[in-house]
Amino acid sequence: MKVSLMFKPFDGQMKYPDMEKRILDWWEENGIFGKLRTQLADKPTWSFFDGPITANNAMGVHHAWGRTYKDIYCRYKAMKGYNQRWQNGFDCQGLWVEVEVEKALGFDSKRDIEEYGLEKFSLACRARVDKYAERIVQQSIRMGQWMNWYHEDGHPASYFTMDDNNIEHIWHFLSVCHEKGWLYKGHRSMPWCWRCGTSLSQHELVDSYKEQIDPSCFFRCQVEDRPNEYFLVWTTTPWTLTANTALAIQPEANYAKVRLDNDTYYLMKALVEKVMPKETELIETVPGKELIGLSFHGPMENLPVQAEVTRRTVAWDMVSEEEGTGIVHIAPGCGAEDFQLSQDIDLDIIVPIDDNGYFTNRMGWLKGKHVRDTAEDIRQDLETRGVLFRWEDYEHRYPFCWRCKTPLVFRLADEWFIASDEIRAPMKRESAKVKWIPEYGGLLMQDWLSNMGDWGISRRRFWGLPLPIYHCEDCDHLNVIGSTVELRERAVNPDMVDALPELHRPWIDEIEITCEKCNKPVNRVSEVGDCWLDAGIVPYSTLNYLPEQKGIEGTLRSIRGPEAEQDKKNQRIDESANQQINTWFPADWISEMREQVRLWFYSQLFMS
Incomplete structure (x- = not known):
């Protein structure tokens, strides 16, 4: 028996984009994805939470790489007969978005935003998110990724971390x-980006270090009442000399008292050959503990703020024997x-710069100058006053802002924290139950949890x-609101809560509440939250799960108006919040790049 098969001639010029387009059109025309979801609706469930991609720009190759992994595994589980939620997510807030909007508007600092107007800036941020969320959806569809991209009415089916629903869940947390x-x-002293005008958290700092060449400064501080006798000191951040209040000595080390020209210097004996010229003469060896408690003249005591400082040498075990003096x-x-x-040990404290990196009014001749522009001015000042010993370039690892790439400074500030010690052990225990692929991911998480500070x-x-x-x-009481229901109950003017277009600045800043202790009106603090709070809560916010507390249950606000309710109506599985959480939480599988161990994976674990 002969079988004749008719094939179209292959011309050797396969046009892959055209072929992909035909397949995409066929999927769309025949409702293939919808049929798959219907077919699997009553099957066993397999839960996947999508780590939200930031909707600040179009998707990059690295995003497509990660999405390919996710798509392959979700399709595999669908082929094995598992029902899924198929929900994409977008990160929408924080420096990711703000910095891109600033670039588009030609801004260089927070001051530009304040002059522009916070309401206009917030609306510009929202507009950028909406624009690039749709762009990313179209890119994802083009690359063949299957997700529930749109509801039947055409509205986005993805979750957005800027939605009021997500915000309320974090408020509850x-x-x-x-x-x-x-x-x-x-x-406390925090890593600080002067361009963005804000502190950063520990987990944002880990991979932010890179090699940089900075001026290093060897300078001398005269011992009080001992002419021509000096402590020799080294720093890689000359601007911080403005805030000097002490010198630290290793009490268990030996120090050398040496003579160079007509002056006498103290420095660690092990470092003399590395630091001093060959003609230096050793006078005697002095135990470090004998140098503790001595007064000295500060390197920049000519500044007005330094007149109030009591300076002394102190013992510190962290003094290195490897570099410096x-x-x-x-x-x-x-x-x-x-x-x-x-x-x-109760030392004086000086904060020399403001939020934007400018020296404050108490800094004398440095007042109003920016920290990035003062190295040469400081060098000349030290040299003129006979304080400078040597100035040279030094290559070292230095932290940069993860978003705008500006070199960070460390600055004393009042910030809000969540204490972590009480939940450290439970987090380590739960992390150990996770199957990590590769296994070293679990080791990274355990190490991070062992060493993490307060958030x-x-x-x-x-x-x-x-x-x-x-x-x-008035009474120093801390009021923390857990929901919009509670906000309305405690608002000085409840109607203003009802009129809020969304729960963002500047609109939320207008709401005053009544202090639960003294009944005085209270304003919200001006700060916003770490963006990893936004992403960490999504396993709960996407399932609309809030325990009964402070009138929260049953409330759901969304900046997309009725779409939040529509989202619930369009869910394939009609379940209560408790059933939802029991069905889909925790995730069976998540997949992200390695850095998310200390970022999204960590924030999910912490907030759970």
């Missing part, structure tokens, strides 16, 4: 943290370790989660 005593305002310049207002030392959640920015914190200045 923060109110629980407050009730447990974990939420507090801390006064073995005598460490201490500026508690500019360094995390320096600040902690100042708290332990710094506040950002001094504009387009982001409005922290629901109302600190009463």
Whole structure:
């Protein structure tokens, strides 16, 4: 028997884009994805939470790479007969979006935003998110990814972290943290981006270091009442000399008293050959503990703010024997370790720069100058006054802002934190139950959880989660709002809550509440939240799950108006919130790049 098969001639010029377009059109015309969901609607469930892509620009190759992994695995599970939610997600707030809007508007700093107007800026941020969310959806469809991109009425089916629903879930989380005593305002030295005008958290800093060449400064501080006798000190951040209040000595090390020309210097003996010229003469060896408690003249004591400082040498075990001089310049207002030392032994503290990196009014001839522009001015000042010993370039690893790539500074600030010690052990225990592929991902998480500090959640920015914190200045009581229901109940003017177009700045800033302790009106703190709060809550917010507390159950606001309710109506599985969470939580599988161990994976674990 002969079988004749008719094939179209192959011309050797396969046009892959055309072929892909025909397949996409066939899927669309025949409703293939909808048929798949209908076919699997009553099948066993398999849960996947999509790590939200940021809708600030079009999708990049690295995004397409990750989405390919997700699509392959979700399709595989569908082929194995599992029902899924198929929900895409978008990150919408924080510096990711703000910086791109600033670029588009030609802005260089927070001051430009304030002059432009916060309402216009927030609307511009929202518009950019909507624009690029749709762009990413179309790119994803073009690359063949299957997700529930649109509801039947044409509205987006993705979740958006800027929606009021997501914000309310985070409010609830923060109110629980407050009730447990974990939420507090801390006064500490923080990594600070002067361009963005805000602090950054520990987990944003980990991969932000890169090699950079900066001026390093060897300078000398005269010992009080001992002419021509100096401590020799080294720093890689000359601007912080403005905030010097102490010098640190390693008490268990030996120090050398040496003579060069007509002057005498103290430095660690192990570092003499590395630092000093060959003609230096060793006078004697001095135990470090004998140099503790001595007064000295500061490197920039000509500044008005320095007149109030009591300076002394102090003992510190963290003094290195590897580089520098073995005598460490201490500026508690500019360094995390320096600040902690100042708290332990009661040192004076000077904060020399403002939010935007400009020297403050108390900084004398440096007043109004920017920290990035003063290195040469400081060098000349030190040289003129006989304080400079040597100035040279130094290559080292230095942190940069993860979003705008500006070199960071460390600055003392009041920020909001969530204490982590109480939940450290439970988090490590739950993380150990996860199957990590590859296995070293689990080791990375355990290491991170072992060493994480308290979570710094506040950002001094504009387009982001409005922290629901109302600190009463009259009685010092901390009020934390857990829902819009509670906000309305406690608002001085409840009608203003009903009239809110959305829960963002500047609109939310207009709402005053009544302090639950003294009954005085209280304004919300101006800070917004860390963007990783936005993403960490999505397993709960996308399932509309809020436990009964403070009148929360049954409430759902959305900046997309009726679309939130429409979203619930369009869900393939009609379940209550509790059934939803039991069916789809926790996820069976998530997939992201390695850095998300300390970012999205961590924030989900923390907030759960």
